Amino acid sequence: xxxxxxxxxxxxxxxxxxxxxxxxxxxxxxxxxxxxxxxxxxxxxxxxxxxxxxxxxxxxxxxxxxxxxxxxxxxxxxxxxxxxxxxxxxxxxxxxxxxxxxxxxxxxxxxxxxxxxxxxxxxxxxxxxxxxxxxxxxxxxxxxxxxxxxxx
Numbered sequence: 001x002x003x004x005x006x007x008x009x010x011x012x013x014x015x016x017x018x019x020x021x022x023x024x025x026x027x028x029x030x031x032x033x034x035x036x037x038x039x040x041x042x043x044x045x046x047x048x049x050x051x052x053x054x055x056x057x058x059x060x061x062x063x064x065x066x067x068x069x070x071x072x073x074x075x076x077x078x079x080x081x082x083x084x085x086x087x088x089x090x091x092x093x094x095x096x097x098x099x100x101x102x103x104x105x106x107x108x109x110x111x112x113x114x115x116x117x118x119x120x121x122x123x124x125x126x127x128x129x130x131x132x133x134x135x136x137x138x139x140x141x142x143x144x145x146x147x148x149x150x151x152x
Contacts, residue, residue: 001026001027001067002024002026002067002068002069002143002146002147003026003027003028003029003064003068003069004017004021004026004027004028004029004068004069004070004071004139005028005029005031005060005063005064005068005069005070005071005081005086006028006029006030006031006071006072007031007056007057007060007070007071007072007073007074007077008030008031008032008056009032009033009034009056010073011071011072011073011091012091012127012131012132013071013091013132013135014030016132016135016136016139017071017139018039018041018043018044020136020139020140020143021043021044022041022043024143025043026043026143027043027044027045028043028044028045029045029047029060029063030044030045030046030047031047031049031056031059031060032046032047032048032049032056033048033049033050033051033052033055033056034048047059057072057074057076057077057080060072060077060081061077061080061081061084064081064084064086065084065085065086066084066085066086067085067086067146067149067150068081068086068087069086069087069088069089069139069142069143069146070086070087070088070089071088071089071091071139072088072089072090072091073090073091073092075096075101078090078096078101079096079101081096082096082097082098082101087142087145087146088101089135089138089139089142090135091127091131091135092127092131092134092135093131093132093133093134093135093136093137093138093139094134094138095138095141095142
């Protein structure tokens with residue numbers, strides 16, 4: 001059964017994940033090291049991990065596998081999820097794929113270097129309604145692709 005793992009710290013689409021999961025009857029693991037307000041929703045499993053830079057990522061990467069979906073803005077976590085056969089979707093709705101993850105990692109490293117040298121400042125553009133809409137469609141697409149693959 002497909003499960004959804006959400007890298008929840010600073011995730012702007014937690015509510016959207018739960019809505020889509022509810023429609024499909026899928027379990028959602030909301031993973032955080034800062035603690036989240038419990039939803040009481042029967043499909044949501046809140047997971048609080050120890051403080052640490054990669055504790056939530058490690059928890060997700062150890063459990064997600066073939067047929068699961070990882071929602072994250074963390075590119076290295078997306079790469080780890082893909083390596084285990086899970087689908088990975090960014091908060092803005094852009095799916096990470098085997099074909100795109102290498103470039104995403106390289107761009108991440110380049111941007112970090114540019115920020116360290118002062119040649120680039122700040123992060124990306126603010127989260128928009130279009131991002132939210134694109135995310136909802138990408139999550140639905142991922143669920144349907146997994147279902148089709150299981151039937152094949």
